Amino acid sequence: MDTTFKQGTLSVWYDEQGDGFIVDPNGERTFVHVTTFGRIPRRPVVGDTIFYTTAIDRDGKIYADYAWIEGLPAPRRRSHFRQHRKKSRPWGLTDVVLLLTVILLFLVAGWLLTATFAGDTITTTVTQTSAKRPGPPECVIKGNISIDTGEKIYHLPGMKDYEITRISEEHGERWFCTEQEAIQAGWRRAGR
Known part of the structure; x- marks a missing residue:
């Protein structure tokens, strides 16, 4: 951004679009938009003397970023906020x-x-x-015998079928205190 004030004449103005061009004494044209003037009592017209500063847009084109019409109050500088904004x-x-x-x-x-x-x-x-159930409170492993296959399977607390598994000691099923005890007695761990 060039903070040097320049002076030029509004040579082209498209009021319906709100933009136009300023020509400086060397004949260089600078794009200007109506928002650059801030709040002004009237719209710019061709022939107005314009004081302005310039900046470069993303495409590398120069435009007026702050401008006022001679004889009208200068607007607050909009770019001040942009310059001092915390990065x-x-x-x-x-x-x-x-x-x-x-x-x-x-x-x-x-x-x-x-x-x-x-x-x-x-x-x-x-x-x-x-x-x-009867027995020591630490013996919570359920030793179950499958009705279909006769396979001996033990269930630990928290396993999927633990709550629905019932132990019938009269059918050879039993409680175990440790997994090692169940394995040594011939039971295998349930799959879920």
């Missing part, structure tokens, strides 16, 4: 470390909550199972 800065090492720390804290907190609630569920299941 975003790239992320530094401290920002990245802080972000990763926050993410890690959320993950740890989530894991702790999950572990706490899962622990409560397992404890509740063990307590409920213990209350429904």
Whole structure:
């Protein structure tokens, strides 16, 4: 942006489009839009003397970015905000470390909550199972014998069929305190 004020004459003005061209004393044309003038009491007309500054757009073309008509009050400088706007800065090492720390804290907190609630569920299941059957409360592994195949399968608390599996000790089914005990007695772990 060139902050040097230039003076020119409005040579072309398309009022319906709200734009036109300023010609400086050297004959160079500069595009101008009505918004460049800010709030003015009248529209620009061909022949007005214009004071202006220039900038370059993305396509490399020069345009008036601040202008006023001679004899009218100068508008507030719109580009002032753009010049002094805080620019975003790239992320530094401290920002990245802080972000990763926050993410890690959320993950740890989530894991702790999950572990706490899962622990409560397992404890509740063990307590409920213990209350429904005879024997030591720590023996909660169900040793079941399949009616169809006679296969011996054991179920752990939390497995899919654990709750619906019933133990009939009169048919040879039993409770185990550890998986090792069940395996040594000839049972295999259920698939789900």
